[in-house]
Amino acid sequence: MKLAVASGKGGTGKSMVAANLAFTLAWTGQVTLVDCDVEEPNLHLFFPSPATRTEVAVPVPVIEEFACKHCGKCGEFCQYGALTVLPDRVLFFPELCHSCGGCTLVCPKNAIREEPRRIGTLSSSLPIPGLKLVSGTLDTGSPHAVPVIREAKKKVSRDPEVIFDASPGTSCPVIETLDGCDACILVTESTPFGLHDLQLAVDVAARLGVPAGIVINRSDGKDEDTIRFCIDHDLEILMTIPFDREIAAIQSRGDLLCRVRPEWQKDFSALFLKCRTLAGVDQ
Numbered sequence: 001m002k003l004a005v006a007s008g009k010g011g012t013g014k015s016m017v018a019a020n021l022a023f024t025l026a027w028t029g030q031v032t033l034v035d036c037d038v039e040e041p042n043l044h045l046f047f048p049s050p051a052t053r054t055e056v057a058v059p060v061p062v063i064e065e066f067a068c069k070h071c072g073k074c075g076e077f078c079q080y081g082a083l084t085v086l087p088d089r090v091l092f093f094p095e096l097c098h099s100c101g102g103c104t105l106v107c108p109k110n111a112i113r114e115e116p117r118r119i120g121t122l123s124s125s126l127p128i129p130g131l132k133l134v135s136g137t138l139d140t141g142s143p144h145a146v147p148v149i150r151e152a153k154k155k156v157s158r159d160p161e162v163i164f165d166a167s168p169g170t171s172c173p174v175i176e177t178l179d180g181c182d183a184c185i186l187v188t189e190s191t192p193f194g195l196h197d198l199q200l201a202v203d204v205a206a207r208l209g210v211p212a213g214i215v216i217n218r219s220d221g222k223d224e225d226t227i228r229f230c231i232d233h234d235l236e237i238l239m240t241i242p243f244d245r246e247i248a249a250i251q252s253r254g255d256l257l258c259r260v261r262p263e264w265q266k267d268f269s270a271l272f273l274k275c276r277t278l279a280g281v282d283q
Helices: 014-025 073-077 102-106 146-155 172-178 192-208 224-232 245-252 262-279
Strands: 002-007 031-035 052-063 083-085 090-092 112-128 131-138 162-168 183-188 212-219 237-242
Touching (some): 002 014, 002 192, 002 262, 014 131, 014 162, 014 183, 014 212, 031 146, 052 090, 052 146, 073 083, 073 102, 102 112, 112 146, 162 172, 172 192, 183 192, 183 262, 192 212, 212 224, 212 262
Parallel strands (some): 002 162, 031 162, 183 212, 212 237
Antiparallel strands (some): 052 112
């Protein structure tokens, strides 16, 4: 099963839920945890371990000036403005290139070839028995997170149980993470901002056809608006985690709730079973 953990906004405890769920499942079987928040990955802080790293690269065009006739067809084709054709040369802006390869196809003189350009890395480790951790990291200054996430997903495509920790928000990196998943946990908090951004995240999951359930984190017992929203949209509240000083202290020092307080493993095991039901996977 491929399970995404997402949230409409940052700071709701999405990574905390993903990390504790993976830690719990590792006690009884094999699970893969993938950090798809490639602009600010942090799951490795909860599972420190030596890791192997590989580069992630995307193809970008290289203009062979000796063959180029500066006809302008490549610049006309590129919808992102990555190529500007001048009378005597072609300007290329790699930060704008989406690596679609179209410029190589429309060039009538075959004056464009492609070469790989590094945009990030993938690291893989086995921090505890039963758990594989894969983290994507976008290089500083690179604007394209999606290819790194795509490579991370490809790396674990054959693993039987995978948990994807998505970026916060509802932009392209989140959509890439959720695409193809069997179910999604949306982590929220009972605040006006939390509810507003939960509505956006629910809409994204629905448009992608990914069944979603809700985890309310840092609950102060005043969850009426969130509960009403879930009832109105036929969303199951899978778990409620209280607003608790000890839980916050455990999290802030880089530890795991289920490691410090093992009694919570029962709750996270139940959460996973509910996700399997949500996805229509036989128990």
